[in-house]
Amino acid sequence: MRDNVFNKKVFIKSVKENLMTQYRKDLSTASNQEIFQAVCISVKDVIMDEWLATQQTFAREQPKTVYYLSMEFLMGRALGNILLNLSAYDEVAEALQELGLDINAIEDEEPDPALGNGGLGRLAACFLDSLATLGYAACGCGIRYRYGMFKQQIIDGFQIEVPDNWLEHGYPFELRRPEYRYEVKFGGHVEQEVDENGKLSFVQKDYRSVWAIPHDMPIVGYKNNLIDTLIIWDAEAKEVFSLDSFDKGDYQKAVEEEMLARNLVDVLYPNDNHVAGKELRLKQQYFFVSASIQRAIERFKQKNDNLMDMPKKIVFQMNDTHPTVAVAELMRILLDDEHLEWDEAWEITTHCVAYTNHTIMAEALEKWPIEIFERLLPRVYQIIDEINRRFVLEVQARYPGNDEKIRKMAILYDGQVRMAHLAIVAGYSINGVAKLHTEILKKQELRDFYEMFPDKFNNKTNGITQRRFLGHGNRLLAKWVTDKVGDKWYTDLSVLKELTDYADNPKAQEEFMEIKHKNKVRLAKYIKEHNGIDVDTNSIFDVQVKRLHEYKRQLLNILHVMYLYNVIKENPDVDIYPRTFIFGAKAAAGYETAKKTIKLINNVAEVINNDSSINGKIKVVFIEDYKVSNAEMIFAAADVSEQISTASKEASGTGNMKFMLNGAITLGTLDGANVEMYDEVGADNIFIFGMSADEVIEHEKRHDYNPIDYYNNDPQIKKVLNQLIDGTYSANDRELFRTLYNALLHDKEADKYFILADFRSYAKAQQKVNRYYQDKNSWAKSAILNVANAGKFSSDRTIQEYVDDIWHLDKVKIDNTG
């Protein structure tokens, strides 16, 4: 079916017709935005048929379905990806070219749906792509935030947050489904009633409620005619506020419900790895979780009459603790609406929910004050209280007289609801996201739970979709790979191993470096247009792009740049190959240290880039508004991938994998998935430095780290740190970077992330990079070997492991003859 729909002639005709019916324009008068919309309508036509066919197949065959519950889906642009997965990208590009249009320019008209912060949200998007491609029935469930991740502007070196009104022109690939709306209730109180059979029941009274309205987005599988669905829930007031209700006497209620609906889905909290503890956030969580579970149960009941069979047909995967209220909401529905007994409801729940942990950072662990929980979700709270009561009994039975265990493990403790504990007690599977991370969970963070429920714990090392991050983002390399090993890699990334044969081949090396150079030219053009900076495309592109966080240590990177600059100034003939240090990072709006680090990077850039005495040996570029669409271009152009988190802090990382797949060489610590990348690619093709996770954890336990020693004993470190406060990079305000200086040397937890401890080792590894790049053949060989060994890091592999070990989904084939 997909083969001829995008026949060039038919497609062009259809685009022209859409322009006419939508805008009364032809190609000569239409804007690129209008052409983009017209193209999307043509594409949507194709999708609709296949989408319907998929849903009909699901309805007929009743495959087990995973509901991936996530507060975030960082989808990135849809058009290019959909065309690629429909195997229509080249045809459409050619068709547009015939019309005198560049497909890239048309793709650039699409806003990035940025309904996520960073790694966790992008992982959810990669997972959906893999689920559809592998032929599984999946439903992503999230929130249709009016405003996604803010747009970042850099003004005078400072980050400014600008609202992201991604729905401004209407989003062409969403489908509003008001017929599948559900009511979600907040507040009020619980009353006990006795029904006609003398059975006690619990009824929520005097609540405020809103409608949850689903909007479906298509998740197009790669060349398999299967289209899964991402549901994002919008909130609407039950009745539009009117004077009528004033007469009825519930004026106040109508106003409150309208306000609630309006605020609920207004904005994504822009915090990554940090909880804010805001009541509205808990409302958001309950809102989308309740609607999603109601939908899943209603669908199940259409074809099944025994709720005890639910675990055979449904699994809810909780993306971190954010949707953990699902445990209690599922219990509530089974108890109160479906009138099951506690033990039956618990049996179902504990076989339907599973939990993924994405972080061990203490400040990211969700704990809600009981007071808020009880007031906002009175019935749900009662249920959590009962789950906790029963669990505490279980702990007491297992460890009689051991109060310490209860203190450490209870769900309710110290006036708080500990969401991770609820997820672990109810979930039948608990997984970490990289080997090292899972080991740390088992041995340290969740040790007591692992001791009690060893069989629940498992590892699922993260992955990324090669279709977007190689197929779409790096078309030149994708073609090169296909020329060498065929196109099977689109659905089986392990075939990249066959590239190993080319690693030593001088011609292949030259081709590879030529492609890298072209991608650097493309990025240089983007940088020139967006930053006004000229970069040397023959220099080493050394890149760190990710959210800004102290544990990710962008500060280590920029301090090292300051150090290098000192070295060059003191010794102008020093052997340094030209290098462009590229940064991209958004800081959470209220995270002062992170924002100061951005300002420091920009000020260092200003000084170094304008110092002609260093002959352009090093340059620093901060790319504004790092997001999925420019990320694709950045990975393709990178030579060096900076993955320099303090060992033990980065659960996995996924950017690291995207760089590797694009033939950048990693400069990193043995943290997260870097460890497994090292195992795959071998010590010769990766630059590892710094303390091990064990060493870091040891120092943290013993509290014996003193950064002042490094400052006192290493004159070059001392000089760099002093430059933070002597006006070198802030001539007008010497105090500007005092907070960064103090954070490294004088604060209570000075240098919490061991920057000074790792500095020398990092500088040495950087020196190795400098030398290695000058041997072009060795570099090309290592880079090719990185691509060759990236196969493991496909999200297809990750998803297959989830399916085999946790979800047990049925594979579905969509007949395309219909």
Ligand code: 26M
């Ligand atoms: C919590 C409360 C309020 C507002 C925001 C949050 C919140 C949002 C996102 C907390 C954590 C969030 O994301 C955590 C995250 O992205 N973790 C990353 O997950 C990736 C996928 O598994 C890993 O690769 C990264 O190592 C990990 O940091």
